[in-house]
Amino acid sequence: xxxxTTERLSADALADAVTVPEAGAVAVFLGVARNNxxxxxxxxxxxxxxxxxxxxxxxxxxxxxxxRWPDVKQVAMTHRIGRLAIGEASVVIAVSAAHxxxxxxxxxxxxxxxxxxxxxxKREIFDDGAVWVGLQGESPxxx
Amino acid sequence: xxxxxxxxxxxxxxxxxDRVEVEVPDGATVEDVWRAVSAAHxxxxxxRPHxxxxxxxxxxxxxxxxxxxxxxxxxPPVSGGALDVPGHD
Numbered sequence: 001x002x003x004x005t006t007e008r009l010s011a012d013a014l015a016d017a018v019t020v021p022e023a024g025a026v027a028v029f030l031g032v033a034r035n036n037x038x039x040x041x042x043x044x045x046x047x048x049x050x051x052x053x054x055x056x057x058x059x060x061x062x063x064x065x066x067x068r069w070p071d072v073k074q075v076a077m078t079h080r081i082g083r084l085a086i087g088e089a090s091v092v093i094a095v096s097a098a099h100x101x102x103x104x105x106x107x108x109x110x111x112x113x114x115x116x117x118x119x120x121x122k123r124e125i126f127d128d129g130a131v132w133v134g135l136q137g138e139s140p141x142x143x
Numbered sequence: 144x145x146x147x148x149x150x151x152x153x154x155x156x157x158x159x160x161d162r163v164e165v166e167v168p169d170g171a172t173v174e175d176v177w178r179a180v181s182a183a184h185x186x187x188x189x190x191r192p193h194x195x196x197x198x199x200x201x202x203x204x205x206x207x208x209x210x211x212x213x214x215x216x217x218x219p220p221v222s223g224g225a226l227d228v229p230g231h232d
Contacts, residue, residue, distance in 0.1 A: 031224045047223065048151060048155075049223070050149070050151055050197065050216055050218065052200055053197055053199075053200040053201075053216070054223075056200035057200070079223055090223075090224065091223065091224050111224060114223060114224055115221070115222075115223055117221070118221060118223050119151070119195075119197070119216075119221050119223075120221055120222070120224075121151060121152035121218070121219065121222050121223070122223065123152075132152055132153040132156075132219070132222070133222040134152075134153075134193075134219050134220050134222050
């Protein structure tokens with residue numbers, strides 16, 4: 001399952017989605033909206049995606065995982081878009097494998113790759129403004 | 144030919160448009176399409192060194208030629224996931 005959604009993400013649902021009888025381990029990663037960044041208080045985050053491309057790129061990551069870790073059984077990735085309150089999950093990745101090492105490694109790989117290749121953008125909302133996260137040299141100065 | 148261009152994130156915000164159409168010669172490249180878009184929306188020009196391009200669901204090089212009917216997406220470097228962007232914290 002590879003999905004971009006405006007709905008609240010469920011780690012349990014994703015763990016269930018990858019649980020198969022052959023798997024002895026399920027690794028789940030949650031990225032969570034944090035209340036501060038670079039010393040500024042963040043009150044909310046907003047995510048935007050190129051939805052069909054983002055889902056296609058997440059599927060490619062899953063396929064890369066299956067090639068690299070043959071004992072991985074199932075991969076599922078979901079990313080939320082829209083406005084998130086502090087503490088809400090922006091991304092959930094679940095990987096099942098025969099053993100825990102492959103599940104951990106593959107989950108780590110999947111989140112790193114997602115951040116590099118999946119067309120999703122984040123905006124930090126402050127009390128007094130907002131800024132797109134990205135290359136600092138490209139961004140207008142934070143207000 | 145007329146090419147539809149989708150804009151995302153700060154590009155969308157800067158132009159106030161999530162989709163624009165530009166007229167380019169047949170055989171035009173993705174870079175030509177970008178030039179037409181940034182001519183119509185000069186606010187975009189300063190973002191170019193870091194702009195990413197896609198056609199359909201695939202990243203493409205700016206040298207790639209655009210076929211009639213294809214839609215080009217232009218966007219800034221991606222920043223999905225959680226807040227721990229390298230170099231940002």
